[in-house]
Amino acid sequence: xxxxxxxxxxxxxxxxxxxxxxxxxLRLAQEKHGWLSREALEETADALEVTPAFCYSVATFYDMLxxxxxxxxxxxxxxxxxxxxxxAQSVVEAFESELxxxxxxxxxxxxxxxxxxxxxxxxxxxxxVAVDDRYRQHVTAETVPEIVGEIDG
Amino acid sequence: MAEHKVLLAxxxxxxxxxxxxxxxxxxxxxxxxARAMTPDELIDELQRATLRGRGGAGFxxxxxxxxxxxxxxxxxxxxxxxxxxxPGAFKDREVMARAPHRLIxxxxxxxHAIESRDVFIYIRGEYLTEYEILTAAVEQAREAxxxxxxxxxxxxxxxxYICGEETAMLESLEGKRGQPxxxxxxxxxxxxxxxxxxxxxxxxxxxxxxxLELGAEEFAKTGVPSSPGTAIFSISGNVVRPGNYELDLGTxxxxxxxxxxxxxxxxxELKAVVPGGSSVPALTPDxxxxxxxxxxxxxxxxxxxxxxxxxxxxxxxxxQLALRSTKFYMHESCGKCTPCRVGTRWMVQILESIENGTxxxxxxxxxxxxxxxxxGKVLCALGEFAVYPVAxxxxxxxxxxxxxIEQGGCPFHGSSSLDGILAPSDQHAQTPVGxxxxx
Numbered sequence: 001x002x003x004x005x006x007x008x009x010x011x012x013x014x015x016x017x018x019x020x021x022x023x024x025x026l027r028l029a030q031e032k033h034g035w036l037s038r039e040a041l042e043e044t045a046d047a048l049e050v051t052p053a054f055c056y057s058v059a060t061f062y063d064m065l066x067x068x069x070x071x072x073x074x075x076x077x078x079x080x081x082x083x084x085x086x087x088a089q090s091v092v093e094a095f096e097s098e099l100x101x102x103x104x105x106x107x108x109x110x111x112x113x114x115x116x117x118x119x120x121x122x123x124x125x126x127x128x129v130a131v132d133d134r135y136r137q138h139v140t141a142e143t144v145p146e147i148v149g150e151i152d153g
Numbered sequence: 154m155a156e157h158k159v160l161l162a163x164x165x166x167x168x169x170x171x172x173x174x175x176x177x178x179x180x181x182x183x184x185x186x187a188r189a190m191t192p193d194e195l196i197d198e199l200q201r202a203t204l205r206g207r208g209g210a211g212f213x214x215x216x217x218x219x220x221x222x223x224x225x226x227x228x229x230x231x232x233x234x235x236x237x238x239x240p241g242a243f244k245d246r247e248v249m250a251r252a253p254h255r256l257i258x259x260x261x262x263x264x265h266a267i268e269s270r271d272v273f274i275y276i277r278g279e280y281l282t283e284y285e286i287l288t289a290a291v292e293q294a295r296e297a298x299x300x301x302x303x304x305x306x307x308x309x310x311x312x313x314y315i316c317g318e319e320t321a322m323l324e325s326l327e328g329k330r331g332q333p334x335x336x337x338x339x340x341x342x343x344x345x346x347x348x349x350x351x352x353x354x355x356x357x358x359x360x361x362x363x364x365l366e367l368g369a370e371e372f373a374k375t376g377v378p379s380s381p382g383t384a385i386f387s388i389s390g391n392v393v394r395p396g397n398y399e400l401d402l403g404t405x406x407x408x409x410x411x412x413x414x415x416x417x418x419x420x421x422e423l424k425a426v427v428p429g430g431s432s433v434p435a436l437t438p439d440x441x442x443x444x445x446x447x448x449x450x451x452x453x454x455x456x457x458x459x460x461x462x463x464x465x466x467x468x469x470x471x472x473q474l475a476l477r478s479t480k481f482y483m484h485e486s487c488g489k490c491t492p493c494r495v496g497t498r499w500m501v502q503i504l505e506s507i508e509n510g511t512x513x514x515x516x517x518x519x520x521x522x523x524x525x526x527x528x529g530k531v532l533c534a535l536g537e538f539a540v541y542p543v544a545x546x547x548x549x550x551x552x553x554x555x556x557x558i559e560q561g562g563c564p565f566h567g568s569s570s571l572d573g574i575l576a577p578s579d580q581h582a583q584t585p586v587g588x589x590x591x592x
Contacts (some may be wrong), residue, residue: 013306015234015346019328024577027278061487063312063577064278081431082389082463084477084574092575116575118314119240119483120279123389123463124396132479133281137278 003032007047015051022048022058026065035066036081063117071106071113073151075099076130077139082123087140092116092125094141112151157551159374159383163290164251170286172293173305175254181299183365187262188301195266199361201369205380206494207456208234208317208354209429210445215363220341221267227348229269231259232326236278236310236317236356237285239430240481241461244385245355247397249276249283252359253290257305259358262365264303267351269424271304275322278311316486318372318533319352321487332489356385376402380446384460388414390465391421391570402446410464411442421465425550429458431478432538434545435465455545470565471550472557473574474542475543476504480576482539493536496527500543501578502524510562518555520547 001009007025022073025044026036034039036059038052045052055131059065066137075095091146092103095114099107108111129147136147167174175181187195201214206212221229233256246255260272276284284307285380291305303537308326315321316331323345325331346349360382364372375380380402386409389395393415394462400409406428410416417423423438432454436443443449447457465474483497503520508514524540531537547554555562564570 005587007501018346020308020326022328023325024309027311050336058328060329061313062310065311078573079477079577080481081474081477082395083464085390085465085570087570089574095591101174102580103575107584116577116580118484118577119238121243121246121277122459123208123243124239124387125243126389126395130279133279135282 003028003043004047005108007044011048016077019050019054022050022055023062023137024053026059030065034072035069037069047089049093061089069106069110071111073112073132074130075114075151076117076120076128077103077115078118078120078126078128079120080119082119083126083128086126087126090141091129091139094144095148112148154404156398156399156413157383157401158514159363159375160248160255160356160385161252161298161397161399164448166311169249169252169254170290170525172254172290172297172299172359175252179366180246180254180362181258183362184258184265184299186365187265190265192266192268194308195262198369199364200569201380203374204357204360204364205447206354207356207384207460209239209456211380211474212458214353214357217264217341217353218263220271220339221351222266222342222349225349228268228271228346230345230348230350231260231264231267231269232319232322232345232352233272233274233355233358234317234319234322234348234352234533235280235287236322237276237280237355237459238314239278239459239461240478241427241430242387242388243389244387244397244460244461246280246283247385248278248355248359249287253287255362256287256355256359257290257294257299259361260305261300262361263351265352267349269344269351270302272306273326273345274305274307275326276307276309276317277316279307284309302524304564312483313486313487315533315535316550318535321533322352323350324485330487332487333535335532344523377444377446378566380457386445386447387459387461388464389462390464391418391468392416392464393418400445405444405450406436406441406443406462409462414464416517418466419466421516423464424467424469425465425471425474425546427463427465428461429456430461431457431463431481432541434536434541435549438548456541466570468565468568470508470563470569470571471509471546472504472563473565473569473571475546476501477571477574477576478542478557479504479539480485480578482535484576484578486535486539490531490536492527492535493539496523497539499523500539502542506578508563510557512558514555514558517547517551517558551560
């Protein structure tokens with residue numbers, strides 16, 4: 001199915017005159033392009049029959065929508081209070097040293113983006129790390145090399 | 154007392170993500186009972202159960218349903234708040250992952266009560282696995298003909314704490330930036346797509362089948378009279394066995410911390426408990442005999458909130474705790490109301506100066522003053538959520554704040570559990586598209 005047709009399918013889930021399909025459509029565009037480039041936003045806007053500026057205004061609001069290129073894989077480390085109290089900073093630092101980048105950056109080969117993120121809702125299983133949106137729980141500095149190895153492998 | 158599993162009943166013994174297994178333990182009998190009743194009878198039953206909303210505010214669920222304008226010519230909507238984002242809370246996630254059909258059954262019963270045929274479940278974008286489980290369960294129920302003429306749509310958010318606020322959620326669901334609306338009009342009158350809308354938390358809706366199964370009177374006998382039923386308590390931080398525990402409301406907090414969660418980890422001393430998710434005033438160790446229910450927690454100046462306890466041991470610097478907490482609320486402020494948008498940033502700056510040792514005593518009063526100028530002056534509770542915890546840390550652990558000022562730095566530096574903790578707002582900001590930017 002083309003991107004356009006997939007967006008029409010999404011629009012069909014919501015009342016006809018609504019813009020409710022914007023978020024799912026932007027997510028779809030991001031999955032296709034890797035990030036929400038100008039081209040991706042224009043294609044989405046066209047399929048939704050709204051302006052690219054409207055899509056951009058929505059996209060800038062949400063943390064999971066990327067307005068700049070990100071790596072092929074993303075590593076999101078929760079550093080909110082419950083994880084922080086259980087040593088999340090040591091997990092961030094272990095990823096930084098394993099990957100040779102700072103949190104917020106992408107590896108030079110464009111493979112992996114590392115970020116500190118706000119609460120992922122896994123507080124009882126600290127530290128929580130989302131690798132490509134799949135949760136890894138009870139992560140410690142010691143288990144970081146293994147996680148990076150799995151991605152590289 | 155042992156756990157009392159009601160919302161999570163059967164989840165240890167069965168795979169309740171499967172329709173057949175949920176049915177084998179009596180699942181979907183509640184919706185049959187409900188559909189044999191008129192909406193008025195059903196709302197009456199829900200009102201008599203006095204189930205209080207589990208999302209934080211504690212508003213009686215049946216009463217909320219009674220406010221829906223069912224005579225309206227517009228469609229009536231049920232929106233389930235599954236945008237669980239309060240730091241410390243991870244209970245809705247467990248219900249969706251382990252008992253999705255109980256939530257779906259609750260949706261169908263509640264939809265019948267308000268004569269709705271359109272249900273939206275707004276799940277936070279990060280909960281990808283739970284989204285997949287829930288959509289698969291909805292599909293199973295649809296194929297089995299259980300949904301009847303009700304359409305259940307699972308809608309994913311995309312990373313914004315504020316969308317857990319009910320009117321911001323409606324905006325987001327309508328495809329806009331998730332910024333809260335002024336009230337009135339309240340959602341039961343004018344909610345999603347300007348139509349009457351009931352909004353409830355996952356745990357509230359998942360409790361509804363239990364009310365139908367037991368009957369309102371039996372249900373109301375569990376828990377305490379002012380807060381019947383059970384709640385799933387999320388407990389995290391410095392305890393031996395963090396996790397979710399489903400307990401009768403009114404269970405002493407001490408029992409949850411020391412018996413169920415095994416007490417403070419590593420044999421350390423308890424310093425603070427933030428009892429309702431990170432947004433509520435913290436308690437000191439001498440306050441933990443409080444019963445876990447809405448009114449008892451309210452009576453000692455805090456909130457039941459999201460039933461999520463963050464346990465803090467004696468290694469933690471309270472200024473660092475306040476700073477990391479406020480950075481979160483600053484990051485998540487939607488920017489609509491000036492006191493919250495500007496005030497949270499200003500609070501962060503002051504807390505940073507206290508932590509760095511460059512603040513003066515006057516800054517402590519200023520911090521209080523900024524808080525006073527946010528409280529009650531914003532459209533939604535987020536601004537207040539930023540203030541409540543910090544104000545409580547400042548008042549209950551004031552000597553720590555003063556010590557930072559008098560010693561010209563953090564007395565706990567090098568030994569605090571939060572030393573150097575990075576917040577997303579510390580990372581280089583995500584820049585617009587650069588040369589390709591559309592604006």
